[in-house]
Structure formats: C-alpha cells, structure tokens
Amino acid sequence: xxxxxxxxxALPLAQTLRELERYAPAAERFGLTLSAEQRERLARCxxxxxxxxxxxxFGEGVLGKLILAFCxxxxxxxxxxxxxxxxxxxxxxSFKNECRDQVTDDELILAMRLFxxxxxxxxxxxxxTDRSRMYRAALTGCLPPEETGGGEEDExxx
Amino acid sequence: MSDVLYxxxxxxxxxRFQTGLLELxxxxxxxxxxxxxxxxxxxxxxxxxxxxxxxxxxxxxxxPERCRELLGQGMEEALAQSRQVLxxxxxxxxxxxxxxxxHLPETxxxxxxxxxxxxxxxxxxxxxxxxxxxxxxSIDYPLALxxxxxxxxxxYLGLYLERLGIENEFLRRFRSPDVAAALRxxxxxxxxxPLNLFEPPAANALGRTLLGRAPEPLRLSSExxxxxxxxxxxxxxxxxxxxxxxxxxxxxxxxxxxxxQGTYLEKFARGLAPRAAAxxxxxxxxxxxx
Numbered sequence: 001x002x003x004x005x006x007x008x009x010a011l012p013l014a015q016t017l018r019e020l021e022r023y024a025p026a027a028e029r030f031g032l033t034l035s036a037e038q039r040e041r042l043a044r045c046x047x048x049x050x051x052x053x054x055x056x057x058f059g060e061g062v063l064g065k066l067i068l069a070f071c072x073x074x075x076x077x078x079x080x081x082x083x084x085x086x087x088x089x090x091x092x093x094s095f096k097n098e099c100r101d102q103v104t105d106d107e108l109i110l111a112m113r114l115f116x117x118x119x120x121x122x123x124x125x126x127x128x129t130d131r132s133r134m135y136r137a138a139l140t141g142c143l144p145p146e147e148t149g150g151g152e153e154d155e156x157x158x
Numbered sequence: 159m160s161d162v163l164y165x166x167x168x169x170x171x172x173x174r175f176q177t178g179l180l181e182l183x184x185x186x187x188x189x190x191x192x193x194x195x196x197x198x199x200x201x202x203x204x205x206x207x208x209x210x211x212x213x214x215x216x217x218x219x220x221x222p223e224r225c226r227e228l229l230g231q232g233m234e235e236a237l238a239q240s241r242q243v244l245x246x247x248x249x250x251x252x253x254x255x256x257x258x259x260x261h262l263p264e265t266x267x268x269x270x271x272x273x274x275x276x277x278x279x280x281x282x283x284x285x286x287x288x289x290x291x292x293x294x295x296s297i298d299y300p301l302a303l304x305x306x307x308x309x310x311x312x313x314y315l316g317l318y319l320e321r322l323g324i325e326n327e328f329l330r331r332f333r334s335p336d337v338a339a340a341l342r343x344x345x346x347x348x349x350x351x352p353l354n355l356f357e358p359p360a361a362n363a364l365g366r367t368l369l370g371r372a373p374e375p376l377r378l379s380s381e382x383x384x385x386x387x388x389x390x391x392x393x394x395x396x397x398x399x400x401x402x403x404x405x406x407x408x409x410x411x412x413x414x415x416x417x418x419q420g421t422y423l424e425k426f427a428r429g430l431a432p433r434a435a436a437x438x439x440x441x442x443x444x445x446x447x448x
C-alpha cells in the first residue's frame with residue numbers, strides 16, 4: 001500500500017448517490033428534479049471533474065451544497081438542471097485550485113452563486129470569471145464592482 | 159497462533175483494512191482543512207496519505223501480521239499512539255542535535271554548520287500530525303555512511319544525527335592539525351564544500367593501523383601507500399573486507415571507542431574493501447589520502 005494507491009481508492013460512487021438522495025428533495029419545491037439515471041450520471045461527473053482538476057475528495061462532495069445554494073436561483077432552468085449541476089461542480093473544483101485552496105467551500109459556492117446571478121445564469125461567463133475577482137468575492141461575500149477593463153492584481157497569488 | 163498472523167489477509171480482512179485506512183485518511187483530510195473543504199489537491203492528499211502510512215509503520219513490504227495488528231488495535235487508536243511515539247522520537251532527536259552541536263570537531267566545514275543550523279528550524283516546522291514523513295530542513299552535509307533513502311521524517315533525522323555524532327566524536331579523538339592535514343591532502347577546499355570530514359582521516363587511520371602503526375598523524379607516506387597497495391594486490395573485496403574490519407576493531411580499541419562507534423567504524427571499513435580491491439593496482443589514491 002502506497003500513498004498513490006490509497007488516494008486512488010477514495011470516492012465510492014454509492015456515497016455520492018446517497019448525498020444526492022439527501023439533498024435533491026430540497027430543490028424539488030422549485031421544480032428541479034433528478035431521475036435515478038441523472039443522479040448516477042452526476043455521480044460519475046463528480047469523479048471525472050475531480051480527476052480533471054487534479055483533486056481528491058473523501059466522503060461527501062459538493063453536489064449537495066451546490067443544490068442548496070443554487071436551487072432558488074431564478075436563472076436555473078429545470079430542463080438544464082442536470083447539466084448545470086455538472087458544470088457548476090467542475091467549475092467549483094477548478095476555482096478551488098485557482099484560489100489555491102485559500103477559500104472555504106462555502107465561501108466559494110456563495111461567490112459562484114453571486115456571479116452566476118450577475119451573468120443571468122451564463123455558465124460560460126461564470127467559467128470566464130477572473131480568478132482574482134472570484135477570490136475577492138469569496139473572501140468578502142459580495143460581488144466586486146463590474147469590470148471596466150484594465151488589469152487587476154492577482155490576489156490569490158499573494 | 160503466530161503462524162495464523164502471517165497467513166494472507168482474507169477478502170473480508172482486506173476490505174476492513176482498506177476501508178479503515180480510507181476512513182482514517184478522510185478524517186485526517188477533514189482535520190487538515192478544518193472541515194472547511196471537502197476536497198484537497200491530489201498532491202496534498204498523497205502527502206496526507208504518506209503521513210498516515212508512515213505513522214502507522216505501513217509500507218509496501220508490510221506483511222499481513224502488521225495489518226492484523228492494526229485491525230485488532232483500531233486504526234484511530236493506532237494513529238493516536240503513534241503520535242506519542244513520534245513525540246518521544248522528536249524529543250530524543252532534539253537532545254541528540256543539542257549534543258552534536260555542543261561537540262563539533264575543531265576542523266570546521268561550512269555545509270555541516272549550515273545543516274545543523276537548518277535542523278535547528280526543524281523542531282518548529284515538523285508537523286507530526288499531518289506530514290510526519292516529511293523532513294522540513296536542508297541536509298547538505300554528506301555522511302560517510304548515508305542514511306538509507308527509505309527512512310523518512312524523524313526516523314531519517316534521528317539516524318542522520320546519530321551517525322554525524324559518531325563521525326564527529328571520532329574526529330575529536332585526533333589533533334585538529336592532523337585532521338586538517340589529512341583532509342587538505344585530498345581536497346584543499348574541505349572547509350567550504352560539502353565534503354565528509356570523517357572519511358579521509360578514518361581511512362588513513364585504518365591504513366596505518368593495518369600496517370601496524372599508530373593512527374596519528376593520519377597521513378600516509380609514499381612508502382606506506384606502496385606497502386598497502388602490495389598488501390591488497392591480487393586480493394578481492396572478500397579478502398580485503400575482513401582485514402579492514404580487523405583493523406577497525408584494533409583502531410576502536412586503541413581509541414577507546416564505544417560499541418556503537420566501533421560498529422560504525424567497522425561498517426565503514428568494510429565499505430572501503432570493494433574500492434580498495436578495484437584500485438590496489440593504481441596505488442589506492444582516492445581511498446587513502448596522502
């Protein structure tokens with residue numbers, strides 16, 4: 001048994017499914033539902049997103065927290081619920097890396113939600129958010145002023 | 159009963175063992191992030207895993223008996239106990255470092271001093287809770303008998319300091335000008351570069367002992383070189399090794415070395431044998447320093 005083998009064994013699929021089972025009902029009152037197949041696909045997406053972003057997660061992931069944080073957004077369309085969650089999940093891990101793990105999960109999710117609403121639910125715009133702006137929003141809990149062009153210092157590097 | 163311990167793990171035991179380790183790693187990760195992050199970068203996860211494995215004394219070579227021992231004790235309990243052991247090792251290691259610093263050889267070497275200074279920062283930087291396998295200091299001064307690379311964390315440092323103490327104690331048995339002269343013969347910049355101070359004087363002392371002479375002044379004349387080369391000519395490492403080991407025992411007795419110091423000198427002497435056999439024909443330059 002070596003460290004690589006040990007970390008590779010993390011993340012059983014069943015754990016993600018249990019997490020979805022627990023959190024998904026909270027979104028149903030907003031008309032957001034996930035079928036069993038969709039839940040399984042999302043669970044697989046979690047594994048892929050972690051691999052793609054070079055991260056390891058033990059126990060529960062962030063899908064449950066993402067569901068709770070985004071389910072009441074007026075920009076979230078029920079027909080794109082599964083795809084949106086999958087995309088948000090991957091963006092979350094990606095921003096976590098970009099912020100050098102200097103912000104907590106809750107801080108980052110709140111910042112993502114703020115930007116998501118500012119961009120009217122555009123995931124492309126969210127993905128293109130400058131990391132220093134995301135970092136600042138995560139730390140302060142509020143959106144920075146709209147970009148007017150010109151460079152900003154990269155605070156996550158400090 | 160003991161035979162049963164060595165039987166391969168059953169599938170059920172394997173599952174319990176792997177699950178236990180993963181749960182432990184998950185708890186360690188949660189503690190590391192203070193529960194504020196569900197995920198960590200792969201490199202961090204692997205370092206946390208390496209620390210858990212090191213603390214539990216688990217390696218690729220660990221047999222089923224160690225796994226059963228941990229299953230019986232409980233992983234978390236085993237980890238908590240290992241921390242007490244590590245704390246004690248750190249305490250002993252720090253005492254050893256203090257002793258080594260207080261008994262430096264008169265002949266100075268900058269990398270040795272820098273290494274000891276860097277070890278002085280280890281005590282504050284060593285994180286036995288999450289990164290017990292790491293060695294947060296720079297060790298640039300080489301030993302005559304290097305610490306095996308498999309050693310990690312405080313185990314590496316403990317053995318390093320133990321060996322450095324033995325080497326320095328040996329040097330302190332001789333006059334500083336004699337030590338410096340032996341070193342200068344092979345490397346005039348010996349004070350500045352990362353050169354082991356023990357090897358040249360120790361090899362010369364062994365050579366002189368082999369010839370039935372007193373180890374001082376730690377230098378070999380041309381005639382003594384020739385005598386040693388003639389003695390080793392046509393001999394293999396297997397024959398030279400015991401001769402050098404015997405010289406090491408005689409030298410230990412002459413210097414009044416402790417058992418541990420004597421064993422180290424003998425191991426060093428045996429280690430010279432393959433090189434002595436290989437270059438006996440070339441006058442033994444590079445093994446004994448003129």
